[in-house]
Amino acid sequence: MKLWLVLCLALVFLELQDGLCQQAKRRKEAGENRSRPGGKRVRIKPPKAKEGGGGGGGRGQSLLTQVLDKGRFVRLGQTTTLTPGRNVELRCKGSAIGWAYPSSLDTFNDSRLSIKHSDKYSQLILTSPSAADTGPYSCWPIVCDGSDCEKDHDRTYVSYIYFTDKDNLFVPSAIHVELVYLRPSQPAVVPCRVTDAQAQVSLHREVPPEEITANNTTLVTYDPTKGFVLQKPTEDYQGVFYCKAVTSGTPQISTKFQLLFVEVPSSPPFVSLEASEQAVRGGDNVSISCTVLGEPEADVTFHWTYPGQDQRPVDIRTSWRLVNRGPGRTTRLTQSVLTVEDMETIDYGTYACKAKNQHGETIVTTDIIPR
Numbered sequence: 001m002k003l004w005l006v007l008c009l010a011l012v013f014l015e016l017q018d019g020l021c022q023q024a025k026r027r028k029e030a031g032e033n034r035s036r037p038g039g040k041r042v043r044i045k046p047p048k049a050k051e052g053g054g055g056g057g058g059r060g061q062s063l064l065t066q067v068l069d070k071g072r073f074v075r076l077g078q079t080t081t082l083t084p085g086r087n088v089e090l091r092c093k094g095s096a097i098g099w100a101y102p103s104s105l106d107t108f109n110d111s112r113l114s115i116k117h118s119d120k121y122s123q124l125i126l127t128s129p130s131a132a133d134t135g136p137y138s139c140w141p142i143v144c145d146g147s148d149c150e151k152d153h154d155r156t157y158v159s160y161i162y163f164t165d166k167d168n169l170f171v172p173s174a175i176h177v178e179l180v181y182l183r184p185s186q187p188a189v190v191p192c193r194v195t196d197a198q199a200q201v202s203l204h205r206e207v208p209p210e211e212i213t214a215n216n217t218t219l220v221t222y223d224p225t226k227g228f229v230l231q232k233p234t235e236d237y238q239g240v241f242y243c244k245a246v247t248s249g250t251p252q253i254s255t256k257f258q259l260l261f262v263e264v265p266s267s268p269p270f271v272s273l274e275a276s277e278q279a280v281r282g283g284d285n286v287s288i289s290c291t292v293l294g295e296p297e298a299d300v301t302f303h304w305t306y307p308g309q310d311q312r313p314v315d316i317r318t319s320w321r322l323v324n325r326g327p328g329r330t331t332r333l334t335q336s337v338l339t340v341e342d343m344e345t346i347d348y349g350t351y352a353c354k355a356k357n358q359h360g361e362t363i364v365t366t367d368i369i370p371r
Helices: 002-035
Strands: 064-067 073-075 079-082 088-093 097-100 113-117 121-126 135-145 148-151 157-163 177-182 188-190 200-205 210-212 220-223 227-230 239-246 256-261 270-275 286-294 301-305 315-324 330-340 349-357 360-370
Touching: 064 135, 064 157, 088 097, 088 135, 097 121, 121 135, 177 188, 188 256, 200 220, 270 349, 270 360, 286 349, 286 360, 301 315, 301 330, 330 349
Parallel strands: 079 157, 177 256
Antiparallel strands: 064 073, 064 088, 088 121, 097 135, 113 121, 135 148, 135 157, 188 227, 200 210, 200 239, 220 227, 239 256, 270 286, 286 330, 301 349, 315 330, 349 360
16 A cells, blocks of 8 residues: 555656656747747847938938048048148048049149059048148049940039138139139139138229129129139129138238130131241241130140141241230230241242131141242
8 A cells, every 4th residue: 555655656746747847848949939940040130221311412421531540430521621731531432433632733743642442442642731732522433334434423422621721711822813714604703712611701803992792782602612703794893803811810812813804706716827928039038927816715726737848847936925905805816936947949839727726626828939
């Protein structure tokens, strides 16, 4: 009897233990299923935030950044103010990147500027920047279709960087007096750009002394990245002007600007050809002048053909000057003069001058005959 009771108690104990084990097993399996579907551990990643819009003129977030100390980066906005003298490093993401920067850095082939490319980004480094380096800096991806590559205009990122210098409120110019041409058909800009966007700037005529008010009524507006914009220039704005800038210190004066009113049409060169003599003797000297009147800033190139070409030496000299032909009639006179000394038989014949500008070309001829 006692033995039977002991066996019953032992069986009850085993069943209870088995039930507890099964319950623990089920809890363990349930926990595994929550953290390891299919028996594998999964790390759940939070969803990525989408990039915000608009930086420096392109779609999406700007790829143009500035590298700061200790490997920190900052995305550049439409305008940025930096301190002169401190080296600047800009980066633009992408394997093929193009850059643009103030033209003065190209004009003087400035060794302070360097651009380096890598597989993931391109970097522009400017050492010892000064107020003269103020201007727009931009980058863009270059997209290629086979061997044809072009700028991606939809993803061009621009930041206008001010190198603010209290001693140079105006961006320095190498020219003491700059020419500004006024045309009735298009706005004109008096380019007194500043290095501090907060500076108060005014436009002044030198003689008679007068301040030109900038507002919508006078059709004169001011942009610190460009200067004063004359929306509808007239002859009344001819003369010498300068700009004045004021911050918290002493006012500063810009370089001077000579404003000239122009009414010369944009067209291929109007050319005249004139010889010192048409009929000459052997041994005489003859000069032939090829003259162009045109737009003041329109460059003209000349090409000559003549009878003794590649066989006889000639002297060719080119020059230009501005000519005032009356009120509102400032033009550019460009001239090329070909001189033949000690005329020989081979030098007689037709002399042709071809003048070319950005709008086209014109050819004129004249004949030199023996006397």
